[in-house]
Amino acid sequence: MGRAIQSIERAAGILRLLSGRTRRLGVVDIAGELGLPKGTVHGLLRTLQQVGFVEQDAETGKYQLGAALLHMGSSYLDGNELRTRALNWSDSLATRTGEAVRIGTLHDAQVLIVHHVFRPDDSLQTLDVGSLLPAHATGLGKVLLAHHPYVANELYRDGLSAFTPATISSRKGLERELEKVREQGWAADIGELVQGQASCAAPIIDRRGLTVGAMGIVGACERLLEDGGPRGDLLTYVREAARSVSRELGAIPW
Numbered sequence: 001m002g003r004a005i006q007s008i009e010r011a012a013g014i015l016r017l018l019s020g021r022t023r024r025l026g027v028v029d030i031a032g033e034l035g036l037p038k039g040t041v042h043g044l045l046r047t048l049q050q051v052g053f054v055e056q057d058a059e060t061g062k063y064q065l066g067a068a069l070l071h072m073g074s075s076y077l078d079g080n081e082l083r084t085r086a087l088n089w090s091d092s093l094a095t096r097t098g099e100a101v102r103i104g105t106l107h108d109a110q111v112l113i114v115h116h117v118f119r120p121d122d123s124l125q126t127l128d129v130g131s132l133l134p135a136h137a138t139g140l141g142k143v144l145l146a147h148h149p150y151v152a153n154e155l156y157r158d159g160l161s162a163f164t165p166a167t168i169s170s171r172k173g174l175e176r177e178l179e180k181v182r183e184q185g186w187a188a189d190i191g192e193l194v195q196g197q198a199s200c201a202a203p204i205i206d207r208r209g210l211t212v213g214a215m216g217i218v219g220a221c222e223r224l225l226e227d228g229g230p231r232g233d234l235l236t237y238v239r240e241a242a243r244s245v246s247r248e249l250g251a252i253p254w
Contacts, residue, residue: 010036011044015053015065019108024062082204082213083115085248090117090215093241097234099217099224101241102128103204104140109154111141111214119219134193136160136174137167139201140214142187146178147203147211166191186239187214188230196221200230202242207250215242 013034018025025033031041045063048054052068083103090101094117104111116128135141136155145152152174162169168177181187188200201216216238217224224230 007044010034010040011048014041014044014048018054018063018065024057024060024064026060026062030063081249082245086115086204086213086215086245089241089244089248090115093215093217093237094118094120096237097217099219099234100125101215101217102140102199103213103215104133104138104144105213106135106144106148106151107132109135109151109158111135111138111144114213134161134163137163137189137193139187139189139199139216139218142177142181142189143201143203143214143216144211145174146181146187149178152178163193164191164195166195168192186230186235187216190225190229191221198224198230200224200235200238202239203246204242204249205246205251209251212249213245215245 014030017030017033027038027042027045030036030045031038034041045054045056049056049063049066052066054063055066056063082105086103090103094101098120100119101115101117102113103115104113106112111133113128113131113133118125118127133141135145135151145155155174156171160169160171160174161167168174177187186200186202188198190198197218198221199216199218201214203211204213204215206212217234224234226232
């Protein structure tokens with residue numbers, strides 16, 4: 001077996017370190033964690049930044065993973081069992097509801113969008129695959145947090161950012177919301193991430209009985225809501241689609 005290339009090993013070490021943190025890290029932090037000289041770390045970070053693998057915050061000078069890694073990860077997402085099993089059901093859900101469909105999983109205490117079906121009309125839309133959304137302010141995220149309380153605890157420690165006046169930004173408020181999600185089996189957000197926009201989502205469960213993802217629709221409040229909550233017909237379609245994907249993954253029907 002050939003000798004490993006030291007610079008690549010060290011660069012990989014930096015990326016692994018950044019991928020496991022919910023905060024940005026500076027040169028000194030990374031050098032200390034990896035036991036490397038600061039000059040070496042700085043040089044590696046500059047190279048990784050040039051190719052888009054890391055990004056530097058302009059104010060603090062600290063680093064985080066870059067968007068290029070998410071784009072490169074599309075080949076993984078294409079082969080991801082969750083996305084593959086959900087393709088037909090997500091297309092069907094978009095047709096039945098007339099709304100955009102998103103499937104997400106937890107990544108670093110956020111929601112990583114692994115699949116996105118455009119709203120079936122002629123409006124201009126942007127592909128969300130690879131995007132990271134705040135878990136506490138989205139229907140997808142609330143479903144995932146409700147079944148992964150240790151991730152919710154991480155958010156409580158870091159603080160809950162408010163994106164609109166409707167965002168749940170207190171620990172007690174989110175704890176009550178997640179308990180309701182567990183009881184009813186679905187989650188919604190009403191103008192909590194984007195004013196005038198709503199979403200609803202349901203869990204995707206695998207053969208082990210674990211919630212491995214969430215599936216939902218997102219669109220304008222005037223289309224998705226009725227009497228202050230998600231329209232009953234749309235919510236039924238979302239839950240049926242999520243159950244179908246779960247069965248594809250081997251979950252016992254419920």
